[in-house]
Amino acid sequence: MKHRIAFLTVLLFTLLVCNVSIxxxxxxxxxxxxxxxxxxxxxxxxxxxxxxxxxxxLADGTYTITEPLIVDKSVVIRSEHSADDVTIFxxxxxxxxxxxxxxxxxxxxxxxxxxxxxxxxxNSVIDVEADYCQVSYCVIQNSVWxxxxxxxxSSTGTDISYNEIIEAGPTGAGIMLSSCIxxxxxxxxxxxxxxxxxxxxxxxxxxxxxxxxxxxxxMECISPILMIIE
Numbered sequence: 001m002k003h004r005i006a007f008l009t010v011l012l013f014t015l016l017v018c019n020v021s022i023x024x025x026x027x028x029x030x031x032x033x034x035x036x037x038x039x040x041x042x043x044x045x046x047x048x049x050x051x052x053x054x055x056x057x058l059a060d061g062t063y064t065i066t067e068p069l070i071v072d073k074s075v076v077i078r079s080e081h082s083a084d085d086v087t088i089f090x091x092x093x094x095x096x097x098x099x100x101x102x103x104x105x106x107x108x109x110x111x112x113x114x115x116x117x118x119x120x121x122x123n124s125v126i127d128v129e130a131d132y133c134q135v136s137y138c139v140i141q142n143s144v145w146x147x148x149x150x151x152x153x154s155s156t157g158t159d160i161s162y163n164e165i166i167e168a169g170p171t172g173a174g175i176m177l178s179s180c181i182x183x184x185x186x187x188x189x190x191x192x193x194x195x196x197x198x199x200x201x202x203x204x205x206x207x208x209x210x211x212x213x214x215x216x217x218x219m220e221c222i223s224p225i226l227m228i229i230e
């Protein structure tokens with residue numbers, strides 16, 4: 001009996017040390033913060049090194065990229081201070097229909113960053129092609145021309161909130177959702193766009209749209225201007 005008690009005690013201690021949760025099945029490794037450029041000198045390298053739910057913290061400055069930034073892991077990418085201090089900038093060198101940031105992993109988060117391009121070929125500044133993602137407190141702009149500020153395709157449960165979106169192109173929208181379900185579009189400020197679609201929904205279901213401000217040319221409204229195709 002003493003040997004059995006000793007064995008169980010050792011087993012319990014081992015489980016606690018390894019930080020394994022039998023009840024919840026949570027992973028043993030807690031999320032970490034990878035700082036750019038302190039830990040990794042580029043955002044791409046930080047994503048490659050990251051694990052699920054890790055935070056990639058961006059120090060103040062402009063991060064110039066020459067090809068789209070692919071977010072293919074469930075990470076949080078955010079500024080260490082605010083969107084006023086951090087810019088991800090796509091140079092025109094890439095060419096072709098593209099985006100500055102493309103999210104392909106579920107549960108990815110882009111938070112409190114300015115995202116900008118100067119390409120005449122941008123399909124969108126941020127492209128979300130995954131589920132339960134979040135784009136929040138970002139400044140989205142293109143200094144030349146773009147079709148859409150934020151584009152979500154076939155996404156479920158994504159939250160697009162508290163962003164400022166500037167200069168969408170004549171054939172796009174500030175925020176466009178296509179074939180999306182249970183998404184949220186709240187408290188965004190969309191202005192200086194040349195099209196009449198501030199928020200465009202195509203073949204979407206159960207999308208909550210609330211408290212967005214749209215300002216286009218001489219027109220301003222608090223309820224969103226929509227193009228809805230069912």
